[in-house]
Structures are given as C-alpha cells and as structure tokens.
Amino acid sequence: MEFEVIAQCHTTNARVCRMKLAHGITMLPTFMPVATQAAIKGLTPQQVESLGITLILNNAYHLNLRPGTKVLDGVGGAHAFQGWHRNILTDSGGFQFVSLDKFASITEEGALFSCPFTGHPTMLTPEESISIQHSIGADIIMQLDDVVSSLTVGPRVDEAMERSIRWLDRCIEQHERSGRQDRQNLFAIIQGGLDPTLRDKCLDAMVERGDHVAGYAIGGLSGGEEKDLFWRIIKQCADKLPIDRPRYSMGVGFAEDLLVCVALGIDMADCVFPTRTARFGVALTFKGPLNLRLKKHAKSMDRIDDNCPCPTCSTGTPRAMLHHIVTIETAGAHALTQHNLVFQAQVMGGARDAIVEGRFPEYLRTFFKNYFGDQGYPEWCVNALRSVGVDLLQGGNVLVIPGRGAKWDVA
Numbered sequence: 001m002e003f004e005v006i007a008q009c010h011t012t013n014a015r016v017c018r019m020k021l022a023h024g025i026t027m028l029p030t031f032m033p034v035a036t037q038a039a040i041k042g043l044t045p046q047q048v049e050s051l052g053i054t055l056i057l058n059n060a061y062h063l064n065l066r067p068g069t070k071v072l073d074g075v076g077g078a079h080a081f082q083g084w085h086r087n088i089l090t091d092s093g094g095f096q097f098v099s100l101d102k103f104a105s106i107t108e109e110g111a112l113f114s115c116p117f118t119g120h121p122t123m124l125t126p127e128e129s130i131s132i133q134h135s136i137g138a139d140i141i142m143q144l145d146d147v148v149s150s151l152t153v154g155p156r157v158d159e160a161m162e163r164s165i166r167w168l169d170r171c172i173e174q175h176e177r178s179g180r181q182d183r184q185n186l187f188a189i190i191q192g193g194l195d196p197t198l199r200d201k202c203l204d205a206m207v208e209r210g211d212h213v214a215g216y217a218i219g220g221l222s223g224g225e226e227k228d229l230f231w232r233i234i235k236q237c238a239d240k241l242p243i244d245r246p247r248y249s250m251g252v253g254f255a256e257d258l259l260v261c262v263a264l265g266i267d268m269a270d271c272v273f274p275t276r277t278a279r280f281g282v283a284l285t286f287k288g289p290l291n292l293r294l295k296k297h298a299k300s301m302d303r304i305d306d307n308c309p310c311p312t313c314s315t316g317t318p319r320a321m322l323h324h325i326v327t328i329e330t331a332g333a334h335a336l337t338q339h340n341l342v343f344q345a346q347v348m349g350g351a352r353d354a355i356v357e358g359r360f361p362e363y364l365r366t367f368f369k370n371y372f373g374d375q376g377y378p379e380w381c382v383n384a385l386r387s388v389g390v391d392l393l394q395g396g397n398v399l400v401i402p403g404r405g406a407k408w409d410v411a
C-alpha cells in the first residue's frame with residue numbers, strides 16, 4: 001500500500017489522504033458500502049463503479065460459508081467472482097461473534113460455531129480467517145478479533161482485548177508466511193470496550209506491532225452505547241494512532257457520525273445503514289432523511305434533491321413515482337440505493353474538498369445547520385466537535401438536545 005497524507009485541517013484533526021492499493025487509488029476520508037455476500041444489495045458492480053465508488057466491503061465469514069474458498073480459488077478471488085475491478089476490504093468474521101452470538105463460543109484457539117446451513121460445528125481460527133481472506137484476495141484484510149458487544153462490562157471486555165492482541169500476532173504470522181503483503185494489507189483492530197484504560201493498553205500493544213500492520217481499525221463500537229462514550233473512545237484512539245497509517249472506524253454510517261469521526265481524525269468507515277434504509281424507502285439528504293413511504297409524497301413532482309448528481313435525481317424521477325414503488329418494486333430499491341450511496345460519497349467528498357481548501361470547520365457548521373435545522377443538534381456532536389476546536393453553536397440560537405437529535409419521519 002502507498003499511503004500519503006495530502007492535507008490536514010488547521011483546526012480539527014481531519015485530514016485528506018491518498019491510499020493506493022492493488023486495485024487503484026482511494027481518496028480518504030471515504031465511506032465504504034457493504035457488500036456482505038459480494039453484492040451491494042440492489043445494485044450491479046457496474047452501477048456501483050459508475051457512482052465513483054472505489055472501495056467496498058465483503059465479509060470473509062459469509063463468503064467462506066458460501067460460495068466457499070474452493071470456488072473463490074477456482075475463479076481467482078472475489079474481484080473476478082463478483083466482476084468488481086476496484087478495491088475490496090474484507091471483514092474477518094469477528095463481528096459475527098456478536099451478531100450471531102447464539103452460535104459462537106470463543107476459545108483461545110478460535111471461535112466455534114454451528115454452520116447455519118448444515119449445523120456442523122465449525123472452528124474459525126485467526127490463521128483460517130487470514131487464509132480465507134487470501135482466497136478472497138481482498139486489498140485490505142482484517143485481523144480476526146475477539147469482539148464483545150459495546151454494552152458488555154466486566155472481565156470479559158479485558159479478556160477479549162487481550163485475546164485480540166494475541167490473535168493479531170497469529171494473523172501477522174499467517175499473513176507474512178504467505179508472502180502476500182505486497183498485494184494484501186493487514187489491518188489491526190483496537191478493542192477494549194468503553195474503558196479508556198483497556199483501549200490504551202490495546203493501542204500501545206498494537207502500535208508497537210506497527211511494522212507488521214498497514215492500518216488500524218477501531219472495533220467494538222456502534223453497538224448501542226452512549227454516543228458521548230463513543231466519540232471519546234474514537235478520539236482517544238485517533239489521537240494515539242500513527243499519522244502514517246489509515247484509521248478505520250467500524251460500523252459508522254450516519255452522516256453526522258461520519259463527519260464527527262472525520263473531524264476526530266478518522267479516514268474510513270462502513271455501515272449497512274444507507275443501503276438498508278434505502279430498501280425501506282428512506283432517502284438520505286442534506287436536509288435530513290426523507291421517508292418516501294409517507295403519503296405526503298404521493299403527489300410530489302419534486303426530486304429527492306435538486307442538487308444531487310445521482311442517476312435517480314439527475315433523471316428527474318419525482319418523489320411521487322418513488323412513493324409509488326418503494327418497498328414494492330425492486331426498481332425502488334435500485335433508485336434509492338444509488339441515491340443514498342451518492343449521498344454518502346457527497347458527504348465525504350465534500351469533507352475532503354473542504355479540508356484541502358482550509359474550510360472544514362465551516363463545512364461542518366453548514367452541514368449541521370442544513371441537516372438538523374432548528375429541530376435540535378445532538379448534544380454529543382456539539383461536545384465532540386468542541387473537543388477539536390469547532391463550535392457548532394457559534395453565531396446562532398441553536399437548540400441542543402440529548403441523544404440523536406432531531407426525530408425524523410422515518411418510522
């Protein structure tokens with residue numbers, strides 16, 4: 001990987017970086033759409049590429065179950081398998097221990113789970129996770145980590161953090177033995193729950209292994225924890241991670257969360273939210289989410305957003321048509337998924353431009369003003385951005401409310 005910091009915000013910790021991988025250049029900060037099963041739900045790879053997206057996520061756990069490594073090896077990896085010519089990052093499967101915890105028991109050797117198709121007990125070790133990701137051929141591969149829910153407290157959090165460090169060493173060994181470091185880049189995942197002391201310990205240990213890892217992810221968050229704790233952990237990690245490696249916050253996808261993370265020094269994020277909410281009929285816009293299922297859109301000739309360059313908006317598709325088909329016709333899912341991915345790309349692309357041009361604090365203030373209006377800014381965003389020198393409340397009477405902020409009509 002070639003990684004270069006191009007620009008740094010003068011106020012916040014935001015930065016713009018150029019990351020060159022085996023399948024091309026990805027400019028950071030970026031949002032990575034999730035293609036768990038080697039397909040972005042609702043779109044063809046050609047459509048995804050035409051939206052300007054250069055890096056997507058696949059899931060190693062799921063691709064190992066189906067189609068399996070034999071099929072992937074036979075076709076020469078996941079790029080050829082899914083007809084995607086740009087970069088891929090694979091999640092190692094650690095997160096599935098949380099999302100599928102009914103099936104998994106964790107031992108020092110690995111995670112034991114029942115195959116959801118056959119019921120057979122199956123062991124996923126750090127070594128196997130790396131081998132699977134080698135068969136997939138992803139440009140960025142993730143270590144297998146021991147993940148616990150961000151709501152877990154007590155000694156289990158400590159155990160999972162310590163084990164994640166030991167598993168990182170096993171992943172490094174397996175990866176370096178393969179000799180694939182020139183094409184596939186291993187990322188470490190910082191664990192430690194919501195405990196700053198444990199996070200610090202994990203940071204120290206993993207930064208120490210910096211010669212063997214290409215980048216760092218912050219894991220174990222975005223699981224329903226208090227947002228005030230979320231941003232403090234993100235900031236603690238971003239502050240301590242080396243400047244010459246990409247930093248990836250896992251499972252972050254709401255626009256306001258993305259921009260706070262970028263301001264704190266994060267380069268990459270992923271989440272199923274924008275594509276999932278599209279299938280439920282919700283379009284994301286700079287004025288807040290829009291629920292196209294609601295009757296009030298039935299006669300509207302307005303586009304989702306007049307300024308949006310996505311195929312749905314630029315062809316003039318009215319909200320009335322989208323209301324007519326969303327959640328009923330698959331074309332509705334295509335239309336909104338394309339729009340929402342372009343929205344995510346616009347949020348991050350706008351941030352990159354603003355950082356380069358030295359106006360990122362203003363970009364943040366404008367975004368929050370348009371997005372939340374007078375409905376109320378989330379207090380945690382105000383606090384998080386204040387910690388890096390941006391006062392969202394500057395020059396205006398703005399309502400600040402606890403929790404997520406404005407209540408959208410997206411029920």
Ligand SMILES: [Zn+2]
Pocket residue numbers: 304305308309310311312313314338339340342
């Ligand atoms: Zn659009």
